[in-house]
Amino acid sequence: MDKTISRTEQKRRAKMIEQLARELVELSPAQLAKLPCDDFIREEIILAGPLKGGARKRQTKFVAKELRHSDPEPLLSFLEESKGSKLKKDREFHELERLRQDILSEAIEAFQKAQTGGIPVDSDWQSKVAATAKETYPGLDLATINQAARRYARIRKPSYGREVFKLLRAAKEQTLYK
Numbered sequence: 001m002d003k004t005i006s007r008t009e010q011k012r013r014a015k016m017i018e019q020l021a022r023e024l025v026e027l028s029p030a031q032l033a034k035l036p037c038d039d040f041i042r043e044e045i046i047l048a049g050p051l052k053g054g055a056r057k058r059q060t061k062f063v064a065k066e067l068r069h070s071d072p073e074p075l076l077s078f079l080e081e082s083k084g085s086k087l088k089k090d091r092e093f094h095e096l097e098r099l100r101q102d103i104l105s106e107a108i109e110a111f112q113k114a115q116t117g118g119i120p121v122d123s124d125w126q127s128k129v130a131a132t133a134k135e136t137y138p139g140l141d142l143a144t145i146n147q148a149a150r151r152y153a154r155i156r157k158p159s160y161g162r163e164v165f166k167l168l169r170a171a172k173e174q175t176l177y178k
Helices: 007-025 029-033 039-048 053-067 073-083 087-116 128-136 142-155 158-176
Strands: none
Touching: 007 039, 007 053, 007 073, 007 087, 029 039, 039 053, 073 087, 087 128, 087 142, 087 158, 128 142, 128 158, 142 158
16 A cells, blocks of 8 residues: 555555445345456455355455455446445545545644734635645635635634535535536
């Protein structure tokens, strides 16, 4: 795994891949035939089918280990289409949560720096994280996000944090449905 990714994020991704493997093992033979993966992984998933107990768990862990070496996106999309899997939705939700937390952390840090310097928080403070997110989500309302982040940093009211998340989610949905 990439060294620039935190250990917590690595563990989160590993758990997501294990959940993906568990869902793949539960697929019917007809669904397995349509699975967008290489033959080796398909064979290993098929081998896990008739196993019980600990053997099935070990085989599922092995499948997860093999899946870590490939892109899980086609498999997540397949599961979402075939059986309404919520793994992809969960992953997207957590990505937005992390983005929201990064924006709020940046605002808190700027607010604390301003307080220790004895200067008021700049009313036109701009989040660098939000500006970067605008590249991914062009419909993002930077002015409103920056304002909500500043308010959150000042009084830590959770509703401002939720407002940032709602704006991020709206921009993501707007990008998806264009």
